[in-house]
Amino acid sequence: MSSPHHLHATAAAASLHDALSGLEGHALAAARDAIVGTSAFHDIPLASPAWGRRHALGGHGDPTASIALGAWAPGAPDPHAALLGDMLRQLDQAAAHLPGAPGQDPLTRIRRAIPAMSVHAATRTTEALEHLDRAARRRLGVSAPWRHLTGRECPACRERLMYELACVPEPRPVRCQAADCRCTGAGCRCGMPGAVEGVQHIWPRDAVIGAVAGATPSPTN
Known part of the structure; x- marks a missing residue:
């Protein structure tokens, strides 16, 4: 699954x-x-x-x-x-x-x-x-290893609060850190497969960059 x-x-x-x-x-x-x-x-x-x-x-x-x-x-x-x-x-x-x-x-x-x-x-x-x-x-005394993706905006909320998990190799998970940026389910412009209502937006890095550029995102996992 x-x-x-x-x-x-x-x-x-x-x-x-x-x-x-x-x-x-x-x-x-x-x-x-x-x-x-x-x-x-x-x-x-x-x-x-x-x-x-x-x-x-x-x-x-x-x-x-x-x-x-x-x-x-x-x-x-x-x-x-x-x-x-x-x-x-x-x-x-x-x-x-x-x-x-x-x-x-x-x-x-x-x-x-x-x-x-x-x-x-x-x-x-x-x-x-x-x-x-x-x-x-x-x-x-350290913070979580999520690194800001400068200049990248979320395909859902359009805020530039996209962060990638820097402690793993590519393709790294990327998520939007905007507090109210949650999937709205079917029809959400996030492009996440499955349209899971209420979940925090998250994608593999190559998928979300493609979505921002107007390409079809690849599977979530």
Whole structure:
């Protein structure tokens, strides 16, 4: 199934992946500062009955590593590592019923499942991932990776408030950030396939640029 709801969910997952990578970077730095003899840092073995034998810092697809990062931080668990571990546990619970091998990065499992989700499930997934993304970015002190497309106007409201998701390769999702720019359903000049009434306008970048230029937009997802 493909709809603007699915594209919103895919964009939310990509933004959260970017934020988790930022948390992981801070957690790695804290761990480096906390460990004496950093030359042996990457050789520290970890054993987990749930995830199998791992080696330290296998990436944010490895919850064992995130928990260890918090334990290594000086004095008290590093707040970035603690939040990363908590978010991975939440994502793992959300992905538990989805296809994928045990121990696989839960966010990857969610991302791969989005195209087959119902509209309702895609909407709920977007809300959940955006909630985690906001929390991660508050901790990091950074904004969401949506970049203004200078000079591009929305084909629906004609405002020049078009933003693309800069943390992913082309074709990037593009959405209108005007507060009241929502699809009106059949007959809406946004050009989004499906004419989903009430949804925030979102397109793949090549589709919306073509629509602004007067071309027929390509499928939403």
